[in-house]
Amino acid sequence: MQQEDEHKPGIREQHLLRRNNNPLFDVERRRVDREELALARLDDGREAQQFMSGFQALVQRAMALGPHADSQEVLDIKSGLDRAYQQACALPGDQTEIKRAIVRLVDTIMHAIRRGIGNDALARRELDDEEAARRVHFSLQELPLVSALTHPESPIAAEELIPSILSEPLETLAPSLTIFDRDQLEVLCQDARAFLGERDPQHRLADAWRRLDLIENLYHRMQQGQSGAH
Template identity: 30%
Template sequence: MAWRLWKTEKRQDETRSWPSETHQSIKQLLGMYLGGGSAPFAGWAAPGITFMPDVEPVLRNGVRGYQLALWFWLFAEKHGTIAARMARESFGLLAEAAQPSSGDKIDALLDLENRLAHSVEGISSEERRFRLEGLPVELPMEFFLATGFLRLSPESPYAGDESGSLQGNDYKLADCFRHATEEALAMFRPMIDAVEFDAKSLPNWKWSTHPGAAERHLQRRHSNPLFPLHRQMVTAHDVYESRLADARALHEISNELGDLSDSFFQTAELPLNWQSFLEGYRDYVDRLEERCLAAGGQNAALGEAIARLRNDILTTWRTSLHKNRHSLAALDQEEAQRSERRALLYGCDWTAQLLSNGSLIPPEEVVPALLSESPSELEKVVAAVQAEPRLHETLSQCGATAHRLVTESSVGGNNIPDIGDKLRILWGPGRPGAGMTSLA
């Protein structure tokens, strides 16, 4: 974590009693932060450091935001990044309730602090050294944190100016970052030592922008009248467990990809049956890609790694064909067909998750899950199912079940967004149920 960059002494505040329950600790942190006059946020500026009135509010916000980020980094070190993310989401929602519009601002500020910390961590000791009047000088990491904030913060008067003078504010702000870090760690270390994580204590959460398969199905179920009442109930603990499961799924795929890549590149010479040998690797990579697409979530980097290995396999394959035009054309045609099929079947969450081994969508929830997708996603689903003969019967069954679900929901007085459009897309002309959208 970025806070390790500062070798501060472990000066701790031993005089206070800190809550052990996650939600209470977050509430206390929020009171300290929004109050502004409470330690450690009140002591953001280093002794003797002052700024001009036009820049002070921006710099104060940046340093206090960094102090706040330290709390969540310490929390992540103790309880894991997923737990810290849940805590941060609850913090933002509590802030929004206390001061409308503050939640998004705090979230954006913490994102900026994270980016700054990661960029500073990548600066080597050699890059920080220079000579001044013949003497070696090494700039502290706080200096790069300060210059980064001054150049990157949207509210900074120096934002976007890569070469203009910072008028000495970089050195003064660096002092403030060091001082504020010491102040924050002295208070936050015992605070984090005391707190335990239990997602059950969190009253709320925010859905991920790119949820994994497990979280996505919870999102479908949550307060959705298409699901049985007991399945509509979703808690923060459920969300936490789903995110752990989604992270494990991507981790397992990543490990398998690493083993497969090592095996491929350790092959010094292709065997005589090189084509079936390479087909085996390609098929394995394709299965990993399908699992990656079905897993969803933050899978972009993993997807790129899979694509790179697949490209290496195909490059070896094409090289082995020795410019045989007929064979190369056949390979390209097969690749185009595979790509088209994959785009159809795995281009939307529902089909990708339904086709995956150990699908997280129970059979009795296939249609409620389908009707929970947006109309644009539903159009992709119908196109994919129509292109896959083994799923044609599934589409017919979905139409009949959808009719029953919508009827029952209408009787209960429930309003389902866009249900008329969804039924028209699902039934379509010539399919069972066509013309029955009046129920919606």
């Protein structure tokens, strides 16, 4: 986990910055004024305050767990911590310490669960799979586009999905696309090609076309991989 910039924008401000002067967005959407930015920062800050209140309560519940805690309570807290990590990734500012604390709490709970299952090989394998999936999930949430798209109140409307994806830097685009399954990626390819064909028939937006190539190549590799598995 890398240290974050203390000035990192929240997902709402981030989307405004994504739209600002971006030819992939409609003309009226690429004009972002100071008032819009101020409101977005206010909303991001309000979410951060609400998050801290809920997170502190969650930590208290986790710390109060005893050796014979109710299993459903343990599962509820673990799920709450998973959601807290996802939400922390969407918040403005440097949330590194919060996320490290979440990881430590989850690890503590998982160690306690492992002690409880003893030598049950199947249960241990299921826990291994769960922890591997969590590491991938947490890693993906660090990506700005993923964090915005998976947020319950995503600032990226359906009609802005394609221009948002085609605006993502190449180095983070491929991992961000792993949140989509093959069928979804197929639709994205079709929609993105149609979108660019209409928006930029002269191929002047070279970066966007390169991103489309990456998306299509990723889809074809996924298609070949699944075909080879049968």
